[in-house]
Amino acid sequence: MANDGLLLDVSDLNVSFKTKKGMAAAVRGVSLRVERGESVAIVGESGSGKSVSSLALLGLLPKSAQITGSAKFDGQELVGMTQSELQAIRGKRISMIFQDPMTAFNPVFTIGDQISEAMEVHGTAEGEAAMKRAADLLEMVGVPEPGQRVNQYPHEFSGGMRQRAMIAMAIANDPDLLIADEPTTALDVTIQAQVMEVLADIRGETGAAMILITHDLGVVAGSADRVQVMYGGRIFERGTTNDVFYDPLNPYTRGLLSSMPRVDAIGERLVPITGAPPSILNMPPGCAFGPRCEHKVAACAAQPATLELVKPGHETRCHRTAELPAYKAVETIA
Amino acid sequence: MFIFALRRLFAAIPVFLVATFAIFWGTSEIVDPTDRLATCQTCSQAAYDRIIDLYELDKNVPLRYASWLGDFVTGDMGAATSQGERPVSEIFWERGRNTMLLALPAFFLLMGLGAATGIYSALRQYSKGDYAITSISYLGLAMPTFFFGLLLQVVFAIWVPKYLGVKPFWASGMHLESPLQFIRSVTLPVITLMFVLLAGDSRFIRASVLDIKSADYIRTARAKGVSERKVISKHLFRNAMIPAVTVWSLDAAALFGGSLITETIFSWPGFGRLAIEALQAGDLDLLMSISFAIIVLVIMFNLLADILYGVIDPRIRYD
Numbered sequence: 001m002a003n004d005g006l007l008l009d010v011s012d013l014n015v016s017f018k019t020k021k022g023m024a025a026a027v028r029g030v031s032l033r034v035e036r037g038e039s040v041a042i043v044g045e046s047g048s049g050k051s052v053s054s055l056a057l058l059g060l061l062p063k064s065a066q067i068t069g070s071a072k073f074d075g076q077e078l079v080g081m082t083q084s085e086l087q088a089i090r091g092k093r094i095s096m097i098f099q100d101p102m103t104a105f106n107p108v109f110t111i112g113d114q115i116s117e118a119m120e121v122h123g124t125a126e127g128e129a130a131m132k133r134a135a136d137l138l139e140m141v142g143v144p145e146p147g148q149r150v151n152q153y154p155h156e157f158s159g160g161m162r163q164r165a166m167i168a169m170a171i172a173n174d175p176d177l178l179i180a181d182e183p184t185t186a187l188d189v190t191i192q193a194q195v196m197e198v199l200a201d202i203r204g205e206t207g208a209a210m211i212l213i214t215h216d217l218g219v220v221a222g223s224a225d226r227v228q229v230m231y232g233g234r235i236f237e238r239g240t241t242n243d244v245f246y247d248p249l250n251p252y253t254r255g256l257l258s259s260m261p262r263v264d265a266i267g268e269r270l271v272p273i274t275g276a277p278p279s280i281l282n283m284p285p286g287c288a289f290g291p292r293c294e295h296k297v298a299a300c301a302a303q304p305a306t307l308e309l310v311k312p313g314h315e316t317r318c319h320r321t322a323e324l325p326a327y328k329a330v331e332t333i334a
Numbered sequence: 335m336f337i338f339a340l341r342r343l344f345a346a347i348p349v350f351l352v353a354t355f356a357i358f359w360g361t362s363e364i365v366d367p368t369d370r371l372a373t374c375q376t377c378s379q380a381a382y383d384r385i386i387d388l389y390e391l392d393k394n395v396p397l398r399y400a401s402w403l404g405d406f407v408t409g410d411m412g413a414a415t416s417q418g419e420r421p422v423s424e425i426f427w428e429r430g431r432n433t434m435l436l437a438l439p440a441f442f443l444l445m446g447l448g449a450a451t452g453i454y455s456a457l458r459q460y461s462k463g464d465y466a467i468t469s470i471s472y473l474g475l476a477m478p479t480f481f482f483g484l485l486l487q488v489v490f491a492i493w494v495p496k497y498l499g500v501k502p503f504w505a506s507g508m509h510l511e512s513p514l515q516f517i518r519s520v521t522l523p524v525i526t527l528m529f530v531l532l533a534g535d536s537r538f539i540r541a542s543v544l545d546i547k548s549a550d551y552i553r554t555a556r557a558k559g560v561s562e563r564k565v566i567s568k569h570l571f572r573n574a575m576i577p578a579v580t581v582w583s584l585d586a587a588a589l590f591g592g593s594l595i596t597e598t599i600f601s602w603p604g605f606g607r608l609a610i611e612a613l614q615a616g617d618l619d620l621l622m623s624i625s626f627a628i629i630v631l632v633i634m635f636n637l638l639a640d641i642l643y644g645v646i647d648p649r650i651r652y653d
Contacts, residue, residue, distance in 0.1 A: 060556055083562065091559035098557075103550040108572045108647055118558045153648040169558070 007176055007209050008034040008057075013069035013079075015049070015056045023066075024280045026052045028233040030069075034177065034209050041212040041224035041241070043256070045277050049233035050213045054179045058094060059086040074176065092122045095170035097199075099182035101162035105154035111138075111165050112150030118172040137168035140205070141198050160191035164198055171202055178203070178210045184219055196223055217260050221245060226313075229253050232278055232288025235307060239314035248327055249316035252289045287319065295320055335644065339637060346633045350626075357625040358399045367391070367415075367616040388415075389618055402622060411623045416615030422623045425608065429592075430627075432508060433604035436520060436596070437589040440527040444585055448532055449578060452539025456547060457566065467536060474533025483526040483599040490522060506601045523600040527593055535581050542577040546570055576647050583639035590635075591628045 015027035027049040034040050042050045056067050057078055071078040073094065078086070090096075098104040105114060115137060116130030125133050131150060138146035141164040154162060163183065170178055180199065184192035200223060203210060212224055220227055220241065227245075228238040229252065237250040248254045255273040275292040284290055290300040299319050307317045318324070367385050374381075385391070390398050405412065411422035451471075455464045474482075491505030504519040546552065547570060555569045556562075592605025605624070612620040643650045 058557065060553060087559045087561055089559070090557055096554075096557040098550060098554060100550060104554045106551040106555065106569050106573070107649060108576075109569075110648075117555075117560065121559050121561070121564075155649050 005035045006033060007036045007038075008032065008071070008073050008211075010053075010057070010071040011069060013053060013056065013071060014067070015052050015061070016066050017062075018064045018066070019281065021281050025283070026233055026280050027056065030230070030233070030235055032211075032228065034211060036176070037203075037207050037209050038226070039203070039210040039212060039224045041214060041220040041227045042230055043214060043217060043220055043227055044230035045215055047277050047280065048230040049280075050230050051181050053230075054096075054181060054211060054213055057179075058090050058096065059083065060090075060096075088122075091118050091170075091175075092124075092173045093175050094177045094179060095173070095175040097163075097166050097170050097178060097180040097183045100186040101159055101166050102154075102186065104166060105162060107154055110151055110153055111157065115150070115165070115169045115172055118169050122173050124173050133172070134168070137172055138165060140171075141165070141168045141202065142194075143168070159187055160194060163187060163191075163195050167195075167198055167202060171206055171208070174206055175208055178208050179213070180210060181213045182215070183212070184216070185214070192219070199223065217245075217256060229256070232283060233280065234288060234304070234317065235315075236289065236318075237314075237316045238307075243314045247314075249310055249314065249321060249324070250318050251293050251295050251320075251324065253316075254327060255292075287317075295324060335641065339641065342637050342640065346637075349633065350629055353629050354403070354622065354626060355399055358402065358622060359395050361613075361618060361621055362395050362398070365613065365616045365618060365621070367618060369616055402619075406622075406626070412619030414612070414617055414620040416612055416617035416620060422620055425620070426623070426627065429603065429605045429608045432602065433590065433592040433597070433606065435508070435516075436523050436527060436593075436602060436604060439520060440524045441586060441589050443524065444528050444532055444535060444589075445578075445582055447528075448535030448539055448581075449574075451532075451536040452578075453543050453566075453571075453574065455536065455540040456543035459544065467540075471533040471536050474529045475537075477530070479526060479530055479593075479595045480599060482529055483522075483596060486522045486526060487599070508602055523596050523602055526596045526599070527589060531585050531588065535578075535585065538581050539574065539578055543570065543574050546573045549573075572646065576643065579639050579642045579646065583635045586635045586638075587628075587632045591631050 010030065010032040013027055013030045013032075014025065016023045016025045030049070030053050032040065032042075032053075042053070044050045052061065052065075055061050056065065057071050057073075059078075059081065061067070067079055069079060073089070076089075078089070081089075105111065109117075112131050112134045115134035116125070116127075119125040119130045119133060135146040135150045138149055143149050143161055143164050149157075149161075149165075154165075157165060163186075167183075178199075183199065184195050187195060196219060199210070202208070210223075212220065214220060224241050226239065227241050229236045229244065229250065231252050237244060237248065237253045244253060245257070248257055252273075255271075258271040259273055261270060273292055278284060278288055278291070284301065286299075286301040286303050287293070287296075287305055290296050293300065297320065305317045305319045307315050308321065309315050310321060367389050368382060368391070390401055393401075413419045414422050414425055417425050451467045455467045458464050487505040490503045491501070495501040502518065503521045504515075505522060507519065509515040509519040552565060552569055555565045560569070592607070592609065594606040594610055596602070597604045597606040598610065605627075609621070609624050611617075612624060
């Protein structure tokens with residue numbers, strides 16, 4: 001293969017939903033490349049299409065979704081795959097970690113049952129061997145007394161412990177790619193850091209690549225190699241985590257960063273982005289962020305900008321990239 | 335679990351006392367056993383006195399209730415004056431069995447069909463099949479039992495024999511001579527008993543499956559690579575059973591207590607008909623025993639449902 005380091009290559013992915021008011025385009029021309037072992041974050045507000053694009057890859061969207069484009073996973077085309085072909089990949093080579101651990105486990109089966117089921121459906125372990133491995137996995141993710149915990153039900157686990165169990169279930173078959181969809185959003189701040197640490201440790205041990213979907217830039221900073229910022233179903237900016245954080249090119253990314261609290265900027269006021277994200281049923285014809293952008297000109301409302309490479313590995317989608325003032329981060333006290 | 339069941343049975347005692355007293359008092363107000371002598375020209379004063387004496391009608395209601403209760407707990411259910419003075423227990427066995435012949439097939443069909451149509455309807459929401467099941471359910475909910483029963487009789491006992499020349503089902507009476515005759519005689523009453531309940535069950539199960547099918551844990555199961563078939567038969571089904579147990583326990587109490595209307599329409603000598611006969615004849619002892627039996631049934635099925643919840647749903651545990 002030409003590029004054997006490349007694990008996932010998504011290009012021109014479009015997802016739209018059939019609704020009573022016509023087709024609603026949730027994801028528009030998204031591309032994404034993930035190398036083996038790499039961690040890529042997709043950042044955006046709710047409705048930006050970040051979760052939909054990952055669910056689309058695994059065929060987990062409702063039947064009303066229409067998916068076009070290409071998504072090659074290890075050379076195999078995922079778009080247009082039959083359900084049974086996808087079933088062989090789900091949970092085996094690509095695993096998902098969901099947002100809300102309180103509702104993501106089935107309340108009527110034990111944690112051990114649910115983790116070993118992941119192995120049994122793919123034939124990697126059966127019966128007692130699967131249960132034994134489930135306990136080992138729980139130990140790996142830092143659940144105390146895993147031997148007893150496998151026999152407990154989800155309601156007997158705390159939120160943080162459940163999310164650890166969720167991670168244990170996701171890595172049960174040693175997948176090549178983990179998709180973590182807002183893995184810390186439903187958790188306490190103190191627990192959030194622990195869960196991200198567990199994820200990092202696990203990836204260190206298994207070498208799995210990760211797509212981290214989040215709206216929380218704080219989570220991204222410590223755990224992603226590269227970042228894609230999404231808005232209105234499109235990618236607005238992408239680059240290495242350092243580039244995007246310290247030299248954001250796109251007005252939307254800059255807005256996101258200045259609306260985020262920072263520990264090193266005591267006394268600074270947060271600057272919110274005015275307005276609300278557009279509804280996918282009623283997208284502006286031009287730049288999706290245009291109506292909320294402080295740098296907008298007439299051209300922005302006329303047609304959407306294209307994603308342009310500004311410097312190696314750093315792209316932005318904006319009509320005014322050349323004219324924007326240089327980014328000045330908030331004054332730090334250090 | 336055993337302790338829980340025992341505690342529930344003890345808690346049922348006050349329920350039983352209050353319910354039997356209320357029924358005893360109510361029936362005493364509306365049923366006068368001496369009525370049956372009012373139109374009797376040849377009856378002597380002695381016959382009248384005998385009834386007064388039998389039911390202790392010269393005493394007040396609480397005293398009469400206490401006397402009934404005393405007899406009842408010592409195992410004396412009295413003799414049914416409206417049933418040729420046969421012992422109540424003997425009549426119960428006979429009529430209860432006849433009601434079971436209708437209620438058992440109706441109950442199992444109801445569980446199977448209710449779950450099948452409800453789950454199908456929810457999984458294929460807004461399909462033609464869903465619309466068909468929904469329409470029939472509304473018909474069932476809207477149609478009174480007596481009308482539906484009579485309709486079945488008209489179709490299968492009058493129109494079908496007249497135009498097709500065959501009589502597939504009995505429209506009246508209990509026929510136990512052979513398995514075939516049994517099936518021919520229970521078919522129409524069983525359908526009648528089931529229809530109204532089935533409509534409600536199917537709608538209820540549909541609604542709960544609609545909730546469950548979009549639950550996060552269903553998506554988690556799919557994301558693990560579990561096949562669609564197993565997602566439904568394992569993850570969805572087990573959760574759908576929790577609310578279904580509730581409706582089934584209510585159905586059971588309604589069916590096994592005997593149906594007044596269905597048994598009357600189809601001349602079925604069951605428990606429901608017995609209640610009407612006792613009421614019409616002013617047979618107080620029999621009426622009280624019937625009330626007791628129905629109270630016991632309701633308490634029992636509620637207890638059974640509570641135990642089943644604990645078996646299906648680990649979040650509910652009794653200790």
